[in-house]
Amino acid sequence: QVLLVESGGGLVQAGGSLRLTCAAAGRAFSTSTVAWFRQTTGKEREFVSAISRSGDYTYYADSVKGRFTISRDNAKNTVWLQMSNLRSEDTAVYYCAAPGGGSGDHFAQSTYEYWGQGTQVTVSS
Numbered sequence: 001q002v003l004l005v006e007s008g009g010g011l012v013q014a015g016g017s018l019r020l021t022c023a024a025a026g027r028a029f030s031t032s033t034v035a036w037f038r039q040t041t042g043k044e045r046e047f048v049s050a051i052s053r054s055g056d057y058t059y060y061a062d063s064v065k066g067r068f069t070i071s072r073d074n075a076k077n078t079v080w081l082q083m084s085n086l087r088s089e090d091t092a093v094y095y096c097a098a099p100g101g102g103s104g105d106h107f108a109q110s111t112y113e114y115w116g117q118g119t120q121v122t123v124s125s
Helices: none
Strands: 001-008 010-012 018-027 034-039 045-053 058-060 068-073 078-083 092-100 112-115 120-125
Touching: 001 034, 001 112, 018 034, 018 092, 018 120, 034 078, 045 068, 045 078, 078 092, 078 120
Parallel strands: 010 120
Antiparallel strands: 001 018, 018 078, 034 045, 034 092, 045 058, 068 078, 092 112, 092 120
């Protein structure tokens, strides 16, 4: 079992920055890829970013590439998503996710078994 708790969301003006935190408890966090997804009302949850277990590999959706940075500290069981130059279209509930025992594409929701409760990010234009 893995418990994931997101924090750091809020209201920010366009062009501003926020840092989201995903804190994990449970089985060894360092054995997992961790991803961020986001969802707006009426839309499918979409992939934002992922980081490999070691942190050596990072992946981003095209829409956030160059603006968002994912990082992790396995000793602290924490993953961060630094979001800069935010746009109104970044408004969403952001979720962190970790896989169960299987494997899959890092950008696919089906890869991930454990999800946090989400944190709301609102970007005003």
